[in-house]
Amino acid sequence: MKDNGGSGGAGRKQGAASPCAACKLLRRRCSQECVFAPYFPADEPHKFASVHKVFGASNVNKMLQELPEHHRGDAVSSMVYEANARIRDPVYGCVGAISSLQQQIDVLQAQLALSQAEVVHMRMRQYSTSPVNHSPENHSPPSPPDSNHFWYEHGG
Numbered sequence: 001m002k003d004n005g006g007s008g009g010a011g012r013k014q015g016a017a018s019p020c021a022a023c024k025l026l027r028r029r030c031s032q033e034c035v036f037a038p039y040f041p042a043d044e045p046h047k048f049a050s051v052h053k054v055f056g057a058s059n060v061n062k063m064l065q066e067l068p069e070h071h072r073g074d075a076v077s078s079m080v081y082e083a084n085a086r087i088r089d090p091v092y093g094c095v096g097a098i099s100s101l102q103q104q105i106d107v108l109q110a111q112l113a114l115s116q117a118e119v120v121h122m123r124m125r126q127y128s129t130s131p132v133n134h135s136p137e138n139h140s141p142p143s144p145p146d147s148n149h150f151w152y153e154h155g156g
């Protein structure tokens with residue numbers, strides 16, 4: 001009864017019936033402990049084809065073995081990315097993407113510095129012209145308060 005709803009034999013058939021993409025390409029038997037199987041499923045053969053072409057299967061195997069399992073998925077993603085970039089651009093690989101993004105950063109930083117300088121300039125202009133409105137034609141002396149009048153009349 002307690003076995004009823006469990007995950008009985010979820011991955012049992014996979015090993016024998018369909019090898020992972022790596023083992024299929026390398027024409028070898030895919031074992032239960034195949035290090036590639038979790039990351040190179042049979043329905044995405046291009047992923048392993050790319051890393052195999054650029055890094056070599058045994059290097060990929062070695063790199064994955066040296067990593068703890070929770071890092072292997074990310075490692076495979078980055079290797080696939082790097083390999084695809086190298087295939088697309090045999091000279092620069094993903095360095096081509098990195099340096100073009102770096103150039104964009106430089107250009108945008110220069111634009112940002114210019115805009116910030118402009119903002120400071122505009123604020124300073126606004127500050128020096130806006131608050132007091134003293135035009136020469138409207139110049140009239142402030143009338144003294146009443147108490148002052150009283151004072152002068154009595155003081156004579």
Ligand SMILES: [Zn+2]
Binds near residue numbers: 023
């Ligand atoms: Zn395999």
